Amino acid sequence: MNALLTETCKILVASAAAAAATTDLDGAVIDVGQDGGYDGIVVVAFTGDVTATSVLELQLQGSALANGSSPSTEATTGTFTAGATDADSKLLLLDVARPANRYVFSRLKRGTANAVVNGVFYVLYKGHKGVVTQAADVIKSALAVVK
Secondary structure, three states, rough: OOHHHHHHHHEEEEEEEEEOOOOOEEEEEOOOHHHHEEEEEEEEEEEEEOOOOOOOEEEEEOOOOOOOOEEHHHHHHHHOOOOOOOOOOOEEEEEEOOOOOOOOEEEEEEEEEOOOEEEEEEEEEEEEEOOOOOOOOOOOOOOOOOO
C-alpha cells in the first residue's frame, strides 16, 4: 500500500495572514535537517485581494545560521504582475529540491501596489526518517483509506 501524503510530508505555517501592503513578507526560519532531514520543500503562498499592477515574487531564502541571518536567494518563482482580479485568492508555488542551506525561509516580495496575503505554508517532503509527525501548527488531522 502506498503511504498517504501526511505520512510522508510535514506541513508547517510559514507566515500568518498579512494585511494589504507593498512590503516583503518573510516566513519563519525552519531547519530542513529536522526529523532526520528532508530533500525537498514546497512553499505555498495564498493571496487575498491583490490590487492591479501589484508585482509578486515568491522566494526561498537560505542561511547557514539557525536565525536565518545573512541569507541568499536559493530559488524564485520569478515575478507576476497582477491584473484587475487574476491574482485574487490564488496560489504561488515554489518547489525546491535539496536546498543548499540547512536553514531556509520564504520571502514573498510585494511591490508596486498592495497585496493581501491569506497565509504562506511549507510542505517538507522526501524525509529520511519514515513516517512524519506533524508540527504543532496542525491542530487536527486524520488518515483515511476508503475502499
